[in-house]
Amino acid sequence: MATVLSVSGSPSPTSRTARLLRDLDDRLRDQGHEVTSLEVRTLPADALLGAQFGHPAIVAATKLFEQADGVVIGTPVYKAAYSGLLKSLLDLLPQYALTGKTVLPLATGGSLAHVLAIDYALRPVLSSMGAAHIVPGWFTLDKDITVGQDGALTVAPGSAEALAEVTDRFSAALGARTALLAAAE
Numbered sequence: 001m002a003t004v005l006s007v008s009g010s011p012s013p014t015s016r017t018a019r020l021l022r023d024l025d026d027r028l029r030d031q032g033h034e035v036t037s038l039e040v041r042t043l044p045a046d047a048l049l050g051a052q053f054g055h056p057a058i059v060a061a062t063k064l065f066e067q068a069d070g071v072v073i074g075t076p077v078y079k080a081a082y083s084g085l086l087k088s089l090l091d092l093l094p095q096y097a098l099t100g101k102t103v104l105p106l107a108t109g110g111s112l113a114h115v116l117a118i119d120y121a122l123r124p125v126l127s128s129m130g131a132a133h134i135v136p137g138w139f140t141l142d143k144d145i146t147v148g149q150d151g152a153l154t155v156a157p158g159s160a161e162a163l164a165e166v167t168d169r170f171s172a173a174l175g176a177r178t179a180l181l182a183a184a185e
Contacts, residue, residue, distance in 0.1 A: 001032040002102075002174040005068035008039050009075035009086025015041075016145040017108045019153050021074040024106075024167050028072075031171045038064055040089045048088040058092050065093060070102040070174045073126065077109035077139070081121040090125060099130035104170040105137035106163075108145065115139045135173050138166045 006025045008018040018039060025035045038061060040048075047055035065071065075082040103126050105118045118137045126134055140163065144156035155163065 001034070002069035003067060004028055004033045004035045004070045004072060004174070005064050006035055006037045006072040007074065007086070007089075008037070008041075009073065009083045009089070010039075011041050011083060011085045012076075013041070014147075015076070016142060016147065017074045017076045017106075019147055020108065020140065020145055020155070020163070021072060021106070023153050023155070024072065024163065027164065027167050028171060031168075033070075033171065033174065036064060036068070040085050043089065048085070048092065051092060053092055061089065062093055062097065065097045065101075068101060070104070070170065071098065071131075072104045072106065072170070073122065074106040074108070075122065077107050077114040077117040080114055080117055082107065082117060082125075090129070093129065095128075096130035098126060098132075100132045101130075102133045102135065102170065102173045103131040104135050104166065106166075107137070107139045108142055109139065110142045112141065133173055135170045136166060138162055 006021050008015060008021050010017040022037065025037060028035050043057050043061060044055065047058050052058060075086045105122050105126060107118050118139055123134055140159050144159040146154045
């Protein structure tokens with residue numbers, strides 16, 4: 001199937017956003033996709049904040065974007081926008097780093113007041129970077145995501161169903177794109 005890059009823009013090492021993404025990564029793998037995870041917080045801060053385009057970690061991250069057929073972007077929402085950490089990475093990528101890619105935007109946050117952050121903050125940036133198809137994303141409330149003592153993730157039923165649906169739509173869009181590219185060869 002397709003190659004997917006799953007990007008967590010959370011600065012927290014105990015991030016619910018990242019745990020949610022890893023759960024969705026498993027669903028995509030079960031559907032036959034090859035998934036690579038990127039935790040932006042693991043990239044060197046000096047490279048991100050100093051705009052070091054040539055730093056080996058930034059070059060490697062850029063290559064992951066180049067190699068992907070599809071990209072899942074997950075971010076916590078702070079002050080009605082995606083994380084500054086994610087913004088730092090997106091600013092270092094080439095202007096059209098998402099050209100030809102199918103993209104699934106996901107966000108988490110503490111209040112429904114932030115539900116439009118995907119459409120009004122994140123989607124325009126992804127579009128400006130050349131994304132071929134941005135599938136409808138999903139905003140999940142923090143209270144709907146719990147992590148047990150054993151590290152097991154539990155997502156409230158309504159949110160779990162919605163996340164499964166948007167992930168499956170993304171997977172289907174990737175499959176259609178891969179089929180078109182194969183037919184063109």
